[in-house]
Amino acid sequence: MPSAGQSELLEAAYRYALAHGLADLSLRPLAEAIGSSTRVLMFLFGSKDGLVRALLERARVHEPAVLAQLRQEDNPVGLATAAERVWTWLAAGEHCPLLRLWAEACTRSLVEPEGPWAGFAEVTVEDWLNLLAACPPEPQRDAEAGSVRRTAAMPVLRGVLLDLLATDDEPRVTAAVHHQLALRRSDDD
Structure with missing residues (x-):
C-alpha cells in the first residue's frame, strides 16, 4: 500500500499526465510541476517506468x-x-x-x-x-x-x-x- 506522500504525488502526477500525456514524459518538468524532485520520484517509484506503470494503474481505476x-x-x-x-x-x-x-x-x-x-x-x-x-x-x-x-x-x-x-x-x-x-x-x- 502506498504511503500518504506517495499517493499524493501519484495523484498530482496523474493530473499532470492527463494534461500532458505520457509519450514524452520527462521527470524533471513533471517533478517541477507537481512540487517534487526527480530524486523523490525515483525513490518512491523506482524508475520512470515504475512511475508510468503506477500512472497506468491509476488510469485503470478511473x-x-x-x-x-x-x-x-x-x-x-x-x-x-x-x-x-x-x-x-x-x-x-x-x-x-x-x-x-x-x-x-x-x-x-x-x-x-x-x-x-x-x-x-x-x-x-x-x-x-x-x-x-x-x-x-x-x-x-x-x-x-x-x-x-x-x-x-x-x-x-x-x-x-x-x-x-x-x-x-x-x-x-x-x-x-x-x-x-x-x-x-x-x-x-
Missing part, C-alpha cells in the same frame, strides 16, 4: 467508474442499456483527457510490449468485459452468447471513442452509437 456504478444497481440492465450509459460517460467532455491517456497507453502497449505499457491494452479489455458482464440479468450474463454480445459491444464503444477523440464531433458519433445499439437491443434487453 476509467471504468461508470461501469462500477452500473454493477451496484439493484435491477440489472441489458447490455445495450449499459453500453448507452457507458457511452454517455465516455462522450462527456470532461473525460476527454482520461480517454486520450487511455488511447495513448493502449497504442503504446501494442507497439512497445516489453515496456512499462506491457499488457495495458489487454488488461483494459478484460476490465471492461468483466464489468459489462455484471450488467445484464443472470441468464444473459452466464450464457456463451452473452460473452459474444459483450465482446461485440466493445469495438462499437472503443471504435467510436477513437472517432470522437479524433474529430470532437460528439453529435454524429453519438448518433452512430445509438444506431448500433438499437440494432442490438432486441437481443440484449
Whole structure:
C-alpha cells in the first residue's frame, strides 16, 4: 500500500499526465510541476517506468467508474442499456483527457510490449468485459452468447471513442452509437 506522500504525488502526477500525456514524459518538468524532485520520484517509484506503470494503474481505476456504478444497481440492465450509459460517460467532455491517456497507453502497449505499457491494452479489455458482464440479468450474463454480445459491444464503444477523440464531433458519433445499439437491443434487453 502506498504511503500518504506517495499517493499524493501519484495523484498530482496523474493530473499532470492527463494534461500532458505520457509519450514524452520527462521527470524533471513533471517533478517541477507537481512540487517534487526527480530524486523523490525515483525513490518512491523506482524508475520512470515504475512511475508510468503506477500512472497506468491509476488510469485503470478511473476509467471504468461508470461501469462500477452500473454493477451496484439493484435491477440489472441489458447490455445495450449499459453500453448507452457507458457511452454517455465516455462522450462527456470532461473525460476527454482520461480517454486520450487511455488511447495513448493502449497504442503504446501494442507497439512497445516489453515496456512499462506491457499488457495495458489487454488488461483494459478484460476490465471492461468483466464489468459489462455484471450488467445484464443472470441468464444473459452466464450464457456463451452473452460473452459474444459483450465482446461485440466493445469495438462499437472503443471504435467510436477513437472517432470522437479524433474529430470532437460528439453529435454524429453519438448518433452512430445509438444506431448500433438499437440494432442490438432486441437481443440484449
